[in-house]
Amino acid sequence: MVKKVIRCIIIDDEPLSVKLLESYTDSCSDTLLLQKFTNPVEALHFLENNIPDLILLDVQMPELNGIQFIKILQKKCLIVLITAYPQYAVNAFDLDVVDYLLKPIVYERFLQAISKVKDQLASQKHIVEPKDTLDYFFVKSEYKMQKVYFKDVVYLEGLRDYVALHTKQFKLLTLQSMKSFEQNLPSNFVRVHKSYIVNTDDITSFNSNTIVLGKIVIPIGSVYAQNVKGKFKQL
CATH class of the missing domain: 2.40.50.1020 (LytTr DNA-binding domain)
Known part of the structure; x- marks a missing residue:
């Protein structure tokens, strides 16, 4: 059976946070980092022609916050929200995100989120790719x-x-x-x-x-x- 690699992007206005998440995606054999962004508007331009499996998305950003980003995003990709502010958790799950990671993020907690993403992707594949798919x-x-x-x-x-x-x-x-x-x-x-x-x-x-x-x-x-x-x- 072919192993599914989770294609992801990082959107976070804090360079140190981006660097940490990049190190986590590089260390995890289940993830492949496609791009990283400190500007959410640039990320939206990228998403016009690219559909990753997962977006690691910061909530607190000056130009466009993570909640606003999700509301205008029309892509069918999974979201893991990242922030230092736990009060955003309720809004996050109302938006049907996979997980919610609080900074500072430890690697073990990151892996838990990736495990949830894998489960959802497997479930989606089961639903949209039945055995009798037209050829x-x-x-x-x-x-x-x-x-x-x-x-x-x-x-x-x-x-x-x-x-x-x-x-x-x-x-x-x-x-x-x-x-x-x-x-x-x-x-x-x-x-x-x-x-x-x-x-x-x-x-x-x-x-x-x-x-x-x-x-x-x-x-x-x-x-x-x-x-x-x-x-x-x-x-």
Whole structure:
């Protein structure tokens, strides 16, 4: 059975707190840190094109506090709130966060929170990935709905307002966003660049900068490098 690595980001305006949490995620074999932010607004920009499994989120921040952040966040990812103020606990659990860590955070307590995250992710997977999941999907292209099998898609390419699906048999264009594909494709697909999502089953080789799919060479974007690393760690 493939071990699930929890892809996470840290949002905390205190650099020392970020450094401590980073050391904890590095020490824990269950977590992979994608990015760290001291500015929650920058984190929101990152989350427009990236969906981590977990956000380690500070409550008290000057520009946008953690409670406000959760209320405007539209992503389906788990939250562990972090703060030095226990009075926020009631609001935190009203927002359905996984756990609530009080500063100063000890490593053992951090691991307890990660264990809760693992349990929730396992529960979600059980719910959204039943055994009879369809192995195909339909996309609108040239005024008709085209049936496409997931296994036949080699990679997707973002082209301004369109997305090009490159399959083993044909190429088609559809007026659909890369973001929507990224959120709904099976787990063997990974976004490696602003303009590319690849089927990991078709990868023949890769290095830190590129992925090779047969005769096709796809660049790895710097923003997606950590996420790609985490994906290959799971394979």
